[in-house]
Amino acid sequence: MSDVLDKTGARTDEAAGVISGARERIDAIDDRIIGLVQERMAVSAVIQEERIASGGRRVNLSREMEVLGHYREALGKPGTSLAMTLLELCRGRI
Numbered sequence: 001m002s003d004v005l006d007k008t009g010a011r012t013d014e015a016a017g018v019i020s021g022a023r024e025r026i027d028a029i030d031d032r033i034i035g036l037v038q039e040r041m042a043v044s045a046v047i048q049e050e051r052i053a054s055g056g057r058r059v060n061l062s063r064e065m066e067v068l069g070h071y072r073e074a075l076g077k078p079g080t081s082l083a084m085t086l087l088e089l090c091r092g093r094i
């Protein structure tokens, strides 16, 4: 079996070609997602720094509930887990 067949798990050259092409698209999408997460972290930091400088707290739980609801409506229950991970990345663990 050739190396590309082995890497993709496919059993034919045709399937291996389709899988390799789709994986390239996934890698490109993941790069964009990572860039958006980093952009989200930077914007979130601006908000948190402004609130703390004004005498407020880093965390705003009512806003976090809105964010969790937004992801849950769009993606179902796993969306809540995704939003919790994003919030942890943006404001640290609480």
Ligand SMILES: O=C(O)C(=O)C[C@]1(C(=O)O)C=C[C@@H](O)C=C1
Pocket (backbone or CB within 6 Å): 044, 047, 048, 058, 059, 060, 061, 063, 064, 067, 086, 087, 090, 091
């Ligand atoms: O919207 C805010 O007030 C933020 O501070 C941003 C953010 C977020 O990353 O979405 C981060 C921390 C807060 O607890 C709530 C939400």
